[in-house]
Amino acid sequence: MKIAVIYSSITGNTKKIAKAIAQEIGADLFPVKSPPKLQDYDLIFLGSGTYGNRPHQSLISFIKKTNLSAKKVAGFMTYASNRKGLDFLEALLLDKKAKIIGLWGTTSRIIFILKRSHPDKSELSSALIFAKNIVQKIKKS
Numbered sequence: 577m578k579i580a581v582i583y584s585s586i587t588g589n590t591k592k593i594a595k596a597i598a599q600e601i602g603a604d605l606f607p608v609k610s611p612p613k614l615q616d617y618d619l620i621f622l623g624s625g626t627y628g629n630r631p632h633q634s635l636i637s638f639i640k641k642t643n644l645s646a647k648k649v650a651g652f653m654t655y656a657s658n659r660k661g662l663d664f665l666e667a668l669l670l671d672k673k674a675k676i677i678g679l680w681g682t683t684s685r686i687i688f689i690l691k692r693s694h695p696d697k698s699e700l701s702s703a704l705i706f707a708k709n710i711v712q713k714i715k716k717s
């Protein structure tokens with residue numbers, strides 16, 4: 577199974593998670609500004625930080641212009657205060673008729689105080705559990 581992890585990360589938090597996920601599940605990693613051809617992939621992870629209660633505009637634009645119909649997709653986001661961005665991502669993916677396998681998010685509240693500490697070990701390990709569960713789901717289906 578070929579898996580792509582595509583991320584938008586302005587301050588680096590989501591990138592750390594995207595890299596860890598890609599390494600754990602043997603996926604190819606791409607910044608959203610240089611995405612791969614999606615038809616080459618069986619499963620796509622899409623990740624972003626939250627900006628104004630939404631994924632970053634670069635990820636929104638990518639999703640809007642991309643054919644995701646029936647594509648297996650998993651979404652992950654980091655945020656400071658709430659999951660509204662994840663809800664926005666879900667609605668966008670539903671609108672594009674993607675097959676959402678799972679969604680996951682983590683708070684990065686302390687980023688403003690201790691910038692280097694997030695995502696911390698436990699956030700990274702729950703991201704990896706999320707990613708492995710997604711892969712298991714696909715393998716079983």
Ligand SMILES: Cc1cc2nc3c(=O)[nH]c(=O)nc-3n(C[C@H](O)[C@H](O)[C@H](O)COP(=O)(O)O)c2cc1C
Nearest residue numbers: 585586587588589590625626628629654655656657
């Ligand atoms: C300009 C700006 C706007 C943000 N807006 C939100 C927001 O609306 N809701 C939220 O929960 N977090 C918000 N955050 C926090 C980021 O989503 C959080 O730090 C995230 O981990 C950044 O991800 P990135 O480093 O991958 O870009 C904002 C941060 C910045 C710098």
